[in-house]
Amino acid sequence: MAIGQLGAGITGFEEQKGFRFLTYSNARPRPARYSRDAGMRGRDDLDDGTGPRTPSTRNEELLELIVDSSADFAIYTTDQTGTASSWNVGAERLFGFAEAEMVGHDADVVFTSEDRAAGIPARERSRASQDGRALDERWHQRRDGSRFWASGLLMPLRDGTGYVKIVRDRTEQYEAEQRVRAEEARFRLLATSVPQLVFTTLPDGGRTWPSPQWIEYTGISFDESLGQGWLAAIHPDDREATRTAWHEALAREKYYVEHRVWSAASGEYRWHQTRARPLPGSTNSAEWIGTMTDIHDLRTLKDRQGVLLAELQHRTRNLLGVVQAIARQTMKKSQSLDAFGEAYEERLRALSRVQSILAELDFGDVSLRTIIEAELTAHGDGALGSGKIEIGGPDVNLAATAAQALALGVHELATNAIKYGALAREEGKLTVTWSVSKEGQHRVATILWRESGVTMSETAETGRKGYGTELITRALPYQLKAKTELSFEADGVRCAIAVPVTEPNVGE
Amino acid sequence: MTTVAGRRLLVVEDEYALAFDLAGWLESQGADVLGPVASVADALALLDEDALPDVAVLDINLGSERVFPVADALQAAGVPFVFLSGYDSRVFPQPYRNVPLCTKPVDNAQLLRVLGTVLAA
Numbered sequence: 001m002a003i004g005q006l007g008a009g010i011t012g013f014e015e016q017k018g019f020r021f022l023t024y025s026n027a028r029p030r031p032a033r034y035s036r037d038a039g040m041r042g043r044d045d046l047d048d049g050t051g052p053r054t055p056s057t058r059n060e061e062l063l064e065l066i067v068d069s070s071a072d073f074a075i076y077t078t079d080q081t082g083t084a085s086s087w088n089v090g091a092e093r094l095f096g097f098a099e100a101e102m103v104g105h106d107a108d109v110v111f112t113s114e115d116r117a118a119g120i121p122a123r124e125r126s127r128a129s130q131d132g133r134a135l136d137e138r139w140h141q142r143r144d145g146s147r148f149w150a151s152g153l154l155m156p157l158r159d160g161t162g163y164v165k166i167v168r169d170r171t172e173q174y175e176a177e178q179r180v181r182a183e184e185a186r187f188r189l190l191a192t193s194v195p196q197l198v199f200t201t202l203p204d205g206g207r208t209w210p211s212p213q214w215i216e217y218t219g220i221s222f223d224e225s226l227g228q229g230w231l232a233a234i235h236p237d238d239r240e241a242t243r244t245a246w247h248e249a250l251a252r253e254k255y256y257v258e259h260r261v262w263s264a265a266s267g268e269y270r271w272h273q274t275r276a277r278p279l280p281g282s283t284n285s286a287e288w289i290g291t292m293t294d295i296h297d298l299r300t301l302k303d304r305q306g307v308l309l310a311e312l313q314h315r316t317r318n319l320l321g322v323v324q325a326i327a328r329q330t331m332k333k334s335q336s337l338d339a340f341g342e343a344y345e346e347r348l349r350a351l352s353r354v355q356s357i358l359a360e361l362d363f364g365d366v367s368l369r370t371i372i373e374a375e376l377t378a379h380g381d382g383a384l385g386s387g388k389i390e391i392g393g394p395d396v397n398l399a400a401t402a403a404q405a406l407a408l409g410v411h412e413l414a415t416n417a418i419k420y421g422a423l424a425r426e427e428g429k430l431t432v433t434w435s436v437s438k439e440g441q442h443r444v445a446t447i448l449w450r451e452s453g454v455t456m457s458e459t460a461e462t463g464r465k466g467y468g469t470e471l472i473t474r475a476l477p478y479q480l481k482a483k484t485e486l487s488f489e490a491d492g493v494r495c496a497i498a499v500p501v502t503e504p505n506v507g508e
Numbered sequence: 509m510t511t512v513a514g515r516r517l518l519v520v521e522d523e524y525a526l527a528f529d530l531a532g533w534l535e536s537q538g539a540d541v542l543g544p545v546a547s548v549a550d551a552l553a554l555l556d557e558d559a560l561p562d563v564a565v566l567d568i569n570l571g572s573e574r575v576f577p578v579a580d581a582l583q584a585a586g587v588p589f590v591f592l593s594g595y596d597s598r599v600f601p602q603p604y605r606n607v608p609l610c611t612k613p614v615d616n617a618q619l620l621r622v623l624g625t626v627l628a629a
Contacts, residue, residue: 314594320612321612322526326525401572
């Protein structure tokens with residue numbers, strides 16, 4: 001009976017919650033008897049003889065056919081309290097209860113026990129009465145206790161005697177949706193927690209979603225970043241390349257560009273590597289997913305490495321040039337190959353010592369004391385701490401190039417002292433002192449090398465013409481604009497070297 | 509082949525041993541050596557005082573300064589020159605890209621050939 005009432009005013013279908021519902025006119029439905037067998041018996045037996053065939057009886061007939069044969073939809077009616085009054089084949093199939101089992105019995109058994117305990121069925125009925133319908137998406141239960149995800153619609157019958165419920169099994173769709181939702185949640189979690197700036201985009205570069213990291217990094221809001229708005233964070237010089245990279249991206253299904261991205265936190269553009277790939281199986285109009293990785297430090301290091309390599313090569317070649325020149329000069333002043341070998345090797349060692357000091361300081365400024373101590377330690381044979389040698393002067397620094405030249409000069413003085421001078425005999429003494437003065441715009445360190453307790457012999461004469469003498473009296477003035485004086489006094493060598501020094505750093 | 513014999517030749521090189529070694533060798537080849545000098549200021553002073561050289565050999569790094577002001581003065585005066593440096597040509601500023609470079613340590617024979625080439629040009 002109830003279904004006839006329902007069917008009287010069918011006007012079409014309504015798409016809702018993934019499936020179509022029949023829709024109804026406001027015309028008052030005419031009462032009709034419904035039996036599950038009616039549709040099968042044919043139209044002559046369908047009518048209970050209350051009159052000629054009218055459009056509304058045809059509608060009823062149509063509806064009964066639909067309801068009866070609808071195996072995908074469970075359709076059943078209940079009275080006010082939920083006792084079933086009809087139960088179609090779809091309901092039999094879906095819930096596993098036969099019509100005979102259900103009609104006259106409580107239809108709420110299709111709800112889960114938890115929902116029944118929570119009073120859901122009654123609440124649904126009251127909602128349907130109040131609003132004219134109650135949509136219902138929840139787990140339902142079959143006769144055998146198994147559960148399925150149901151999408152249901154409950155509507156009151158117009159005569160107020162009860163309700164009709166239409167239910168569809170949506171388990172597959174529900175589980176698919178859950179999977180998609182879980183995948184989406186995983187993507188969002190990943191996309192929002194990696195250090196990269198993640199985005200989704202259309203293949204024309206139009207952003208559809210910027211990750212929170214992007215918003216925080218660039219200071220450009222979600223809405224401002226959409227479409228081509230995100231380009232505002234790209235360095236103006238890189239925007240053209242950023243845009244045109246999309247042309248190639250379409251053919252290769254791969255977007256790649258290196259460009260500078262504005263960092264709001266550091267107030268500078270930083271180099272990023274941006275990649276994007278289309279979602280699998282997508283077309284040209286579909287979404288791509290991309291990441292932007294900060295490669296600024298990497299790039300800077302690479303640039304710096306290139307500079308360092310060039311500088312290293314330069315220093316090596318220069319050093320070889322110096323080695324070559326020392327060899328030629330030493331050769332000129334040597335009487336024999338043995339003498340050459342000895343002197344050349346010692347000079348290379350002195351060069352190597354000062355190179356070690358310079359390398360340690362990364363070719364920055366070097367303290368004068370370090371240079372002098374290194375030479376005297378190497379030659380002094382422990383004399384440095386023995387009281388034979390005295391060193392003293394204020395802290396003062398030399399530029400790397402000056403340090404190298406001066407170290408070679410000190411080496412010549414020390415070698416001479418060990419062979420012929422103060423460090424060659426018991427009573428000999430050596431003092432090396434220095435002071436700093438200002439000469440015009442420059443600061444100058446004046447180093448005094450004084451040997452005593454030496455009886456100068458004819459061997460000193462050789463020294464006068466030697467390489468060491470030339471180095472001190474000619475090379476240092478030439479190379480460092482140093483002023484030098486070298487004299488061979490009766491009790492030992494005196495040498496004064498006035499060399500420009502670097503300005504102390506402010507605050508030192 | 510063009511030689512340096514009888515030519516006025518400026519040497520700018522701050523490393524004493526290298527400068528005098530080079531100057532001595534060039535003189536042995538018959539060149540009239542101007543300098544050697546070790547700084548930009550000294551080189552510019554020489555160019556001011558004396559008659560212009562026919563050709564010059566320039567070390568690029570002079571202590572803490574670079575020789576480029578001297579190169580500019582020579583270019584302006586139309587004097588050819590060659591660089592002598594531990595640097596690769598790729599670190600050169602653009603205006604000097606076409607200037608020949610002899611790398612250190614010096615290959616005397618090669619330097620002589622390059623000087624001959626720029627003198628003949």
